[in-house]
Amino acid sequence: MQWYRRPILAVADFGPVEQFTRTNSLFKGLVNRFVAGETLEETLPKVEQIASSGITATLDELGENVSSEAEASAAVETFIRSLRGLSERSLEPNISIKLTMLGLDLGTEIAKANVLRILTVAREVGGFVRIDMEGSQYVDATMDLFEQVHDAYPAEVGIVIQSYLYRARADVERAIARNARVRLVKGAYSEPATVAFASAVDRDDNYLRLMYLLLEKGTYPAIATHDTALINAAKAFAKDHGIGLDRFEFQMLYGVRRDLQTQLASEGYRMRVYIPFGTEWYPYFTRRIAERPANATFVLRQFFDRGKAD
Numbered sequence: 001m002q003w004y005r006r007p008i009l010a011v012a013d014f015g016p017v018e019q020f021t022r023t024n025s026l027f028k029g030l031v032n033r034f035v036a037g038e039t040l041e042e043t044l045p046k047v048e049q050i051a052s053s054g055i056t057a058t059l060d061e062l063g064e065n066v067s068s069e070a071e072a073s074a075a076v077e078t079f080i081r082s083l084r085g086l087s088e089r090s091l092e093p094n095i096s097i098k099l100t101m102l103g104l105d106l107g108t109e110i111a112k113a114n115v116l117r118i119l120t121v122a123r124e125v126g127g128f129v130r131i132d133m134e135g136s137q138y139v140d141a142t143m144d145l146f147e148q149v150h151d152a153y154p155a156e157v158g159i160v161i162q163s164y165l166y167r168a169r170a171d172v173e174r175a176i177a178r179n180a181r182v183r184l185v186k187g188a189y190s191e192p193a194t195v196a197f198a199s200a201v202d203r204d205d206n207y208l209r210l211m212y213l214l215l216e217k218g219t220y221p222a223i224a225t226h227d228t229a230l231i232n233a234a235k236a237f238a239k240d241h242g243i244g245l246d247r248f249e250f251q252m253l254y255g256v257r258r259d260l261q262t263q264l265a266s267e268g269y270r271m272r273v274y275i276p277f278g279t280e281w282y283p284y285f286t287r288r289i290a291e292r293p294a295n296a297t298f299v300l301r302q303f304f305d306r307g308k309a310d
Contacts (some may be wrong), residue, residue: 036277043230043277055271060096072103076114083127093127095281121155122278133160135189163207164196183222224251
């Protein structure tokens, strides 16, 4: 982990900081850079705008660790509305879900039943659902549940694997063996050195190795990174090994490296943007700030520039 991530996340978890950020109007514009809106209705026009430039999208309602079945059911309904809303607008019905938002803390069977409800609709509309990966304490349960639902819905569901975890290669190999679609990310949670690579060099090296493995043997992998060096490495590997541009895609976050997103799409690469929305934006927003110095610099610059304007 970069030296700055842990202190940034620690400060963000301090109650008064969260309250200030949520209630101060200054931060609204900053949040809007990374979060498309608080409602699905606000968000869908932004998906249409992105689609008009030849870039596809994945929608994700933000939230995690619900404490009741009613909250989990409400999340299911939003995910279903997302799939149907995208389909009705002739947009690709593609969404990302978190199992703790669907009741994983309440029991595996509850979460599984909720995922199956979503996948049933995904199949109806010709859509795709990506099961996001959360903190390391959830990886075993997430992989097990994913494999169970993938057996029944192999074309409709994929998984996210975080390369900074030591176990990532084994999980990638499990996914490849079942022809499952993997979204490869570095990882954004604060993890101890007992389970995750501590240095940036080791994390990048593991990402590179897993990326090559997925490009060569995986089923339509998603290379999710904003790192230009890794992107260039993926492009070179695909070219050198005769891997067609239709066999993988790049993915990036909404509001991050828009210039690079447009460039890749113009070069003929498949480009997808992960578009989060919802009222529970604070944890997501702080992780985006913590993971890249450029994001933190952007926030500080906007803060001071607006302060001068006032």
